[in-house]
Amino acid sequence: MRISYRASVRILAILALGPALASAQGRKQDMRPRVPPPSITDYKPRSTLVVPEHKVPRAKFPVVDIHGHPPALTSESAIRGVVSAMDKINVRVMVQASPSSGDRLKTQIAAVKAAGVADRFVFFASINLAGVGPGSGAQIAAQLEEDAKAGAVGIGEIMKGFGLTTRKADNTRLAMDDPELDIVWQTAGKLGIPVFIHTGDPAEFFQPHDYKNERWLEMALFENRRFFDRSRFPSFEDLMAERDRLIARHPNTKWIIAHLSWYANDLGKLGRLFDRFPNVYGELGAILYDLGRQPRFAREFFIKYQDRLMFGKDAFTPDEYPYYWRVFETADDYFDYYRDYHAFWKLYGINLPDEVLRKVYYANALKVIPRMPVAGFPEK
Numbered sequence: 001m002r003i004s005y006r007a008s009v010r011i012l013a014i015l016a017l018g019p020a021l022a023s024a025q026g027r028k029q030d031m032r033p034r035v036p037p038p039s040i041t042d043y044k045p046r047s048t049l050v051v052p053e054h055k056v057p058r059a060k061f062p063v064v065d066i067h068g069h070p071p072a073l074t075s076e077s078a079i080r081g082v083v084s085a086m087d088k089i090n091v092r093v094m095v096q097a098s099p100s101s102g103d104r105l106k107t108q109i110a111a112v113k114a115a116g117v118a119d120r121f122v123f124f125a126s127i128n129l130a131g132v133g134p135g136s137g138a139q140i141a142a143q144l145e146e147d148a149k150a151g152a153v154g155i156g157e158i159m160k161g162f163g164l165t166t167r168k169a170d171n172t173r174l175a176m177d178d179p180e181l182d183i184v185w186q187t188a189g190k191l192g193i194p195v196f197i198h199t200g201d202p203a204e205f206f207q208p209h210d211y212k213n214e215r216w217l218e219m220a221l222f223e224n225r226r227f228f229d230r231s232r233f234p235s236f237e238d239l240m241a242e243r244d245r246l247i248a249r250h251p252n253t254k255w256i257i258a259h260l261s262w263y264a265n266d267l268g269k270l271g272r273l274f275d276r277f278p279n280v281y282g283e284l285g286a287i288l289y290d291l292g293r294q295p296r297f298a299r300e301f302f303i304k305y306q307d308r309l310m311f312g313k314d315a316f317t318p319d320e321y322p323y324y325w326r327v328f329e330t331a332d333d334y335f336d337y338y339r340d341y342h343a344f345w346k347l348y349g350i351n352l353p354d355e356v357l358r359k360v361y362y363a364n365a366l367k368v369i370p371r372m373p374v375a376g377f378p379e380k
Contacts, residue, residue, distance in 0.1 A: 040216070194281070288323060289345070
């Protein structure tokens with residue numbers, strides 16, 4: 001077979017380049033650093049990106065924080081300190097969601113009235129779910145009615161131990177849909193008060209603690225955030241299914257799911273939850289890192305479900321609130337989150353329309369939570 005001159009030149013060129021191509025291919029396969037690499041906690045590169053920045057120290061509209069954990073509101077000095085911090089960031093009303101029932105609840109309600117700021121706080125009543133046995137539900141419901149008479153406007157925060165670690169009187173795990181507690185949720189529905197419930201933790205906390213887990217650092221820092229041992233804890237999916245059965249059994253009760261049910265990394269799933277249960281609302285505490293990394297989809301989601309979302313912060317650290325305002329109110333690119341162990345990525349603004357901001361910041365809370373103070377909020 002005869003080969004043309006041009007073809008023979010191509011063959012000779014390929015043969016000549018062969019060793020170089022093989023060498024280059026070998027180099028691509030070996031991507032190990034040639035110097036000792038930093039640890040995950042040491043590597044903090046400086047960003048060289050230069051883009052417009054719009055810091056937002058105060059929320060554009062007054063805010064109801066439905067997930068407040070301020071210090072105990074029992075002294076005028078403590079109360080005044082919290083109010084001063086709220087004023088600086090434009091939080092108009094805070095829900096005290098820390099454990100509070102009976103005398104503790106009454107003492108705090110009396111203290112804010114005595115300090116002249118009864119229009120700045122409302123109180124959720126906690127419920128004691130430890131050692132549930134026959135008859136416990138009726139006792140808890142009776143105490144709830146007493147707390148509502150004293151001024152409580154909701155139940156909560158029901159902490160994540162419910163479903164994870166709380167034990168019954170017989171030392172078995174207290175399932176979230178345990179029928180013994182049906183009377184409690186029915187009582188909340190009868191009283192017209194919402195149930196603010198924190199179920200589980202981020203789904204990655206229930207997965208193996210390996211280098212593919214994007215919450216590796218947080219799990220390494222906090223041993224009590226590791227729930228992957230199936231002999232001790234239910235799976236994330238089983239826990240949420242248990243919670244959903246509870247909600248389905250009580251359609252006349254208003255439910256506020258803390259932390260968006262830890263579905264902020266899968267807003268489609270959260271949307272399906274909202275579509276299935278018209279009596280369910282979502283609270284935004286401690287999931288900003290997920291919203292801020294998907295600005296376009298998050299914005300669409302907020303617009304679609306604007307009547308179902310309420311602002312909440314969780315930890316009362318005033319200098320962290322402006323990160324929320326910046327994500328919600330601007331279109332800024334690539335800025336820091338406030339806790340690196342939550343997220344090693346940057347945030348982006350989702351630039352919500354004013355109509356949506358008003359609903360998320362205050363209007364939905366005023367609609368869902370009874371006897372809310374209305375002074376200081378826009379009429380529109």
